[in-house]
Amino acid sequence: MSCKYGIVTCACNDTALDVLWKCGVCPAARPSDGGLCPGNTSFECRYGDDTCFCNSGVWQCAAPNCAAPQPPFSFTWECSWPAIYTCQFPAADQYCSCGSRSATACSCPTAAPVEGSFCIGPVGPEWTGCAYDDQSCDCIEGRWRCSVCPIRMPAGSAPCAAEANCAYDTGFCYCDGVAWTCF
Numbered sequence: 734m735s736c737k738y739g740i741v742t743c744a745c746n747d748t749a750l751d752v753l754w755k756c757g758v759c760p761a762a763r764p765s766d767g768g769l770c771p772g773n774t775s776f777e778c779r780y781g782d783d784t785c786f787c788n789s790g791v792w793q794c795a796a797p798n799c800a801a802p803q804p805p806f807s808f809t810w811e812c813s814w815p816a817i818y819t820c821q822f823p824a825a826d827q828y829c830s831c832g833s834r835s836a837t838a839c840s841c842p843t844a845a846p847v848e849g850s851f852c853i854g855p856v857g858p859e860w861t862g863c864a865y866d867d868q869s870c871d872c873i874e875g876r877w878r879c880s881v882c883p884i885r886m887p888a889g890s891a892p893c894a895a896e897a898n899c900a901y902d903t904g905f906c907y908c909d910g911v912a913w914t915c916f
Contacts, residue, residue: 764792827853846870846877887913
């Protein structure tokens with residue numbers, strides 16, 4: 734997020750180390766990537782679609798990259814550093830955000846995804862995956878992987894549909910494909 738106060742621009746961005754307001758005076762025209770920037774503070778300036786980041790006295794500029802990864806791939810969507818932005822990926826029903834020092838983070842789809850279907854990147858609060866009723870799904874190497882173990886320990890003799898062994902903090906449950914047996 735950036736705010737402008739006269740000629741001073743301030744940005745509050747989540748970095749790997751802190752969440753702080755950082756302010757500076759942005760040049761009237763987009764600076765050259767790698768050019769010198771004044772002062773001893775880090776701050777961002779926007780020029781159209783480009784974001785320029787003054788860091789350690791050097792400008793680093795980039796435009797957002799909202800292109801989804803294309804199969805075959807072994808990793809998730811990568812954003813252009815130093816831009817801080819959010820992209821929408823309608824085909825995956827996800828939004829993903831990245832930042833100057835933050836890792837990529839993506840939203841959970843509205844409905845539980847289909848096992849093995851395409852996804853963009855790490856999901857959920859602090860990359861804990863997405864919860865749908867009693868199922869947990871995570872985006873691993875561009876594909877959805879969903880657990881057959883319920884998030885919460887099921888009640889003994891509750892119906893289940895697939896064989897599974899599931900451990901919980903308070904016990905262990907086994908599904909024989911018909912009903913849960915818990916210990």
